Each structure stands twice: as C-alpha cells, then as structure tokens.
Amino acid sequence: MSSIHDPKQNHLLGAIPDDEFERIAPHLELVSLERSELLYEFDEALEYGYFPTTLIASLLCSMEDGTSAEVAVVGNEGVLGVSIFMGGQTSLTQVTIQHSGHAYRLKSSILKAEFDHCGSLQHLLLRYTQTLIVQMSQTTGCNRRHSVEQQLCRWLLLNIDRLPTDELRMTQELIANMLGVRRESITEAAVRLQDAGLISYSRGRIQILDRHRLEAQACECYDIVKKQYDSLLADLADKAVG
Amino acid sequence: MSSIHDPKQNHLLGAIPDDEFERIAPHLELVSLERSELLYEFDEALEYGYFPTTLIASLLCSMEDGTSAEVAVVGNEGVLGVSIFMGGQTSLTQVTIQHSGHAYRLKSSILKAEFDHCGSLQHLLLRYTQTLIVQMSQTTGCNRRHSVEQQLCRWLLLNIDRLPTDELRMTQELIANMLGVRRESITEAAVRLQDAGLISYSRGRIQILDRHRLEAQACECYDIVKKQYDSLLADLADKAVG
DNA sequence: TGCGGTCTGTACGCTGTCGCACATTAACGC
DNA sequence: GCGTTAATGTGCGACAGCGTACAGACCGCA
Numbered sequence: 122m123s124s125i126h127d128p129k130q131n132h133l134l135g136a137i138p139d140d141e142f143e144r145i146a147p148h149l150e151l152v153s154l155e156r157s158e159l160l161y162e163f164d165e166a167l168e169y170g171y172f173p174t175t176l177i178a179s180l181l182c183s184m185e186d187g188t189s190a191e192v193a194v195v196g197n198e199g200v201l202g203v204s205i206f207m208g209g210q211t212s213l214t215q216v217t218i219q220h221s222g223h224a225y226r227l228k229s230s231i232l233k234a235e236f237d238h239c240g241s242l243q244h245l246l247l248r249y250t251q252t253l254i255v256q257m258s259q260t261t262g263c264n265r266r267h268s269v270e271q272q273l274c275r276w277l278l279l280n281i282d283r284l285p286t287d288e289l290r291m292t293q294e295l296i297a298n299m300l301g302v303r304r305e306s307i308t309e310a311a312v313r314l315q316d317a318g319l320i321s322y323s324r325g326r327i328q329i330l331d332r333h334r335l336e337a338q339a340c341e342c343y344d345i346v347k348k349q350y351d352s353l354l355a356d357l358a359d360k361a362v363g
Numbered sequence: 364m365s366s367i368h369d370p371k372q373n374h375l376l377g378a379i380p381d382d383e384f385e386r387i388a389p390h391l392e393l394v395s396l397e398r399s400e401l402l403y404e405f406d407e408a409l410e411y412g413y414f415p416t417t418l419i420a421s422l423l424c425s426m427e428d429g430t431s432a433e434v435a436v437v438g439n440e441g442v443l444g445v446s447i448f449m450g451g452q453t454s455l456t457q458v459t460i461q462h463s464g465h466a467y468r469l470k471s472s473i474l475k476a477e478f479d480h481c482g483s484l485q486h487l488l489l490r491y492t493q494t495l496i497v498q499m500s501q502t503t504g505c506n507r508r509h510s511v512e513q514q515l516c517r518w519l520l521l522n523i524d525r526l527p528t529d530e531l532r533m534t535q536e537l538i539a540n541m542l543g544v545r546r547e548s549i550t551e552a553a554v555r556l557q558d559a560g561l562i563s564y565s566r567g568r569i570q571i572l573d574r575h576r577l578e579a580q581a582c583e584c585y586d587i588v589k590k591q592y593d594s595l596l597a598d599l600a601d602k603a604v605g
Numbered sequence: 606t607g608c609g610g611t612c613t614g615t616a617c618g619c620t621g622t623c624g625c626a627c628a629t630t631a632a633c634g635c
Numbered sequence: 636g637c638g639t640t641a642a643t644g645t646g647c648g649a650c651a652g653c654g655t656a657c658a659g660a661c662c663g664c665a
Contacts, residue, residue: 182503184504207493266543292641293642294643305622325642510652536611547615
C-alpha cells in the first residue's frame with residue numbers, strides 16, 4: 122500500500138496475525154474525523170467500531186447540568202466501541218473527537234463476529250479493555266484528590282503520547298471541558314507551567330518544552346496509566362512477532 | 364441443597380445453563396470474608412475470582428498520599444477479579460470487603476478455562492464487566508461535579524440495593540474512606556439527611572427510612588448506574604430461562 | 606457503676622475552585 | 636492595514652471541602 126494511511130498504524134490491528142487481519146481487512150473503511158465531532162452519544166446504538174490511527178478521542182461522562190468530565194482518552198493504541206464486543210449494544214459513554222485525524226471503522230456486526238472467533242483479536246480487545254478500566258479507575262481517583270495543575274500535566278502527557286509531534290492543538294476552553302473544570306482554572310495552571318518553562322502555548326497550540334519536568338509535576342496517575350499501556354504494547358509486540 | 368448458602372445466590376452463577384454450572388460447581392469454594400479485609404492489592408497476581416453472595420466489596424483507587432477513592436461497588440450481581448478473564452494476570456484496582464458476608468471463589472485457572480469455552484459464562488462475564496465500566500465512568504463524573512451529600516445518597520442506595528435489609532452496618536469513618544472525603548464531611552451530610560427524615564443512624568448502623576426521597580436527593584449518577592444493572596439483570600433472567 | 610474506647614457532633618480558619626465580569630491580545634478575512 | 640472574533644489574562648467575592656481540635660454520646664466490659 123503506497124498510501125500514507127495504513128490500518129496497522131493502529132496498534133491493535135497491527136498486532137493480530139495475518140490470517141485474522143485478512144479476514145477483516147476488506148471491511149475496514151478509512152474515515153477522517155474532525156475535532157469536537159460527537160462520535161457516540163451515551164446509550165446510543167453503535168453502528169461501527171473505530172480503530173484510530175492518527176486521531177485522539179475522548180470518552181466523556183456528561184452530566185445533567187450540561188458539564189462533562191473525561192473518563193479516558195483513546196488513540197492509536199486502542200479501539201472505540203468496546204460495548205460492541207462486550208455484549209451490550211449501546212455506547213457506555215459519550216465519545217467525542219479531541220484531535221482531528223483518521224481511523225478505520227468496521228461494521229459492528231463484523232467486529233462482533235470476528236471477536237466471537239475467540240482468536241487473537243478477542244484476546245487483544247479484552248486486554249485493551251483492561252487498560253481502559255485502569256485508566257478510568259485512575260481518573261476517578263485523580264478527580265477526587267489532585268489539583269487542576271496536576272491533572273493538566275497528566276492530560277497533556279496522555280495526549281502527547283498519542284501524537285507523533287510534541288505540539289498539541291487544543292484551546293484551554295476545550296481542555297477545561299475535558300477535565301470538567303473552569304476555563305480560567307486551566308489558564309491559571311497553564312500560566313504557571315509556561316512561566317516554569319515546561320510548556321509554551323499560544324492560541325490553541327501547546328508545545329511541550331520539558332517533558333521530564335512535566336512528568337515530575339504530574340501526579341502519579343500518569344505513571345500508573347502509562348505503565349499499563351506500556352505493558353499492553355509489549356504484549357502486542359509479542360503477538361505481532363509470535 | 365439444604366444449606367442456606369447457594370452459589371446461585373450470585374446472579375451470574377444463577378444465570379448460566381446447567382451444563383456449564385455443573386462443570387465449575389465442584390470447584391466452587393464457599394468463603395466468609397470480614398469487613399475491611401484486603402482482597403486484592405492493586406497490580407497483584409490473582410489466585411481466585413470471587414462470586415459474592417452476601418458480601419459487598421469495594422473497588423478502590425488508592426493514592427500515594429494514603430487516601431483512596433472508591434471506583435465501583437460489587438455485590439451479588441457481579442464478580443471480583445475481572446482481569447483473570449480479561450487477559451491480564453493482575454488486579455486492576457485494590458479491592459476491600461465493605462460489608463462482611465460470603466462469596467464463592469474459583470481458582471483463576473478454572474475461571475479462565477471456562478471463560479475460554481466461549482459459552483454463556485463468557486457472555487455474562489463480559490456483559491457484567493460492561494456495567495462495571497459504566498459505574499466507573501459515572502463515579503468519575505460524580506467525583507468531579509457533585510456534592511458530598513449527593514454522593515452519600517448515591518452510595519447509600521448502591522449499597523442498600525445489594526443487601527437484603529434496609530440497614531447498613533458502616534461507620535461514617537469508613538464511608539468517608541470510600542468516598543475519599545473527610546469523616547466530618549460525611550457527618551455533616553448525614554446530619555442533614557437524618558434531620559430531613561431520610562435516614563437514621565447510630566454508631567455504625569444506618570437505617571434507610573425514606574428510600575424514595577433519598578433517590579430524589581441523590582444525583583443522576585445513581586439512576587444511570589441502576590438502570591445499567593437492571594438491564595444486566597434482565598439479560599441474566601433471560602439466560603436463566605432460555 | 607464506673608472506665609475506656611469508639612463513634613459522632615461542632616467549631617474555626619484556610620485553601621482551591623467556582624462563577625462572573627471584563628480587559629487584553631493574537632489570528633484571520635476583507 | 637482594519638475590524639472582527641476567538642483565545643487568553645485577571646480580579647473579586649462566594650463557597651465547598653479540608654485540617655485540626657476538641658467535646659459529647661454511646662457501648663461494652665471490668
């Protein structure tokens with residue numbers, strides 16, 4: 122394939138054996154999604170599962186009062202629409218696009234059928250779902266105990282890990298929506314981080330200047346989630362070889 | 364069985380077909396667990412999965428500073444040790460016993476093997492894991508946006524739903540640990556609820572007096588989680604018959 | 606019947622975050 | 636360039652929850 126797009130840019134699709142991949146490959150459909158797009162509404166029936174390659178999505182818990190809080194972030198390490206194979210038919214959370222990019226989508230029926238083969242894909246999807254659970258759990262604790270600044274550091278790191286660059290295109294307003302805090306609280310924290318030389322930003326572009334110190338500034342939650350994903354990726358690498 | 368204990372008091376075990384149940388039944392071992400017991404540590408290898416019948420357990424995210432926050436509560440509708448079948452070998456969260464009682468435990472190897480039969484049990488366990496994800500997601504949002512009093516209402520309801528009585532044996536101190544707040548904050552909220560006639564309590568015994576108003580006082584989070592479980596239980600009932 | 610410990614109630618000052626209002630600055634289309 | 640709009644900066648009062656300290660209430664036990 123001469124295209125710059127390749128389903129195997131998604132770590133899960135990249136890790137399944139050839140025979141399983143060939144079975145679903147004809148059904149994979151490349152889609153481009155823009156920031157702020159609502160991919161799934163909570164409790165909505167799911168037509169497709171999505172395997173992101175370059176986009177980042179956000180799983181949100183949206184409240185009656187109109188506010189929302191991010192429960193997890195999903196990029197090319199994962200899949201959107203876990204309830205398709207988990208057995209429910211409807212989305213477990215609201216899902217929005219946080220960073221524009223591409224994904225390969227697969228009809229729910231086909232994804233479910235392949236899952237039910239009980240092969241490698243099933244194993245990978247379940248293993249991935251597990252990391253998602255850890256991320257959600259850690260986010261819960263983080264919301265309860267840690268400062269906005271710590272959470273911002275965690276959030277920046279989680280996102281930059283899922284992008285090829287060290288620049289994020291994201292306004293403080295949007296970050297505030299993700300973290301479920303005021304825009305001004307993000308501004309205050311961002312000013313401090315910029316003054317300290319950890320990041321620099323202007324009008325929707327955030328540069329990570331000192332990743333190491335940013336990690337030090339973040340709460341332990343980032344480390345825990347990161348380790349979990351690293352162990353998943355190590356698993357995936359094993360699969361891809363073996 | 365003349366015993367008052369029966370594995371089928373657990374909704375998941377009660378919903379699998381006879382042939383699958385017979386296969387695991389010889390391996391089920393009744394255990395009695397006491398409040399505050401640490402069942403799993405985070406990231407610890409899991410020797411057993413547990414199907415609670417009368418106990419209630421709490422999945423906790425524990426922080427470096429020694430505090431913790433509950434991410435989900437599990438009773439006889441569920442199972443402890445989802446990572447056994449999800450493919451990781453280690454616990455996704457810390458798990459403690461919140462209310463003394465009984466559970467049937469099953470060696471991890473046997474649980475995993477039965478799961479890999481891709482039969483009814485697999486479907487049920489995945490379906491249950493899904494409700495767990497919804498509960499965790501909602502807890503995340505609740506921690507972010509709702510008052511201690513609202514969270515206390517939610518917590519009381521979630522627990523009372525998993526017990527046969529309308530009395531909870533639980534000190535304010537323990538509730539505070541679960542919700543990740545100060546003991547005094549629970550006292551203040553509890554005083555208000557008692558003054559309003561919704562509950563009455565004394566020294567570790569909490570009576571629910573007006574369940575309906577308690578639901579009204581709780582945030583939407585309880586309803587959402589409850590509906591999710593109701594839909595799971597409806598599924599289970601279908602399975603048990605069909 | 607009194608004693609010790611556990612559980613609950615209350616008070617006070619502190620801090621982080623909120624909600625709001627408004628000022629300032631950079632990017633973009635014309 | 637020029638004005639519009641989106642994005643960011645800042646200030647201020649309000650308030651929920653925190654940490655600490657201590658007082659009362661109830662329970663079991665000697």
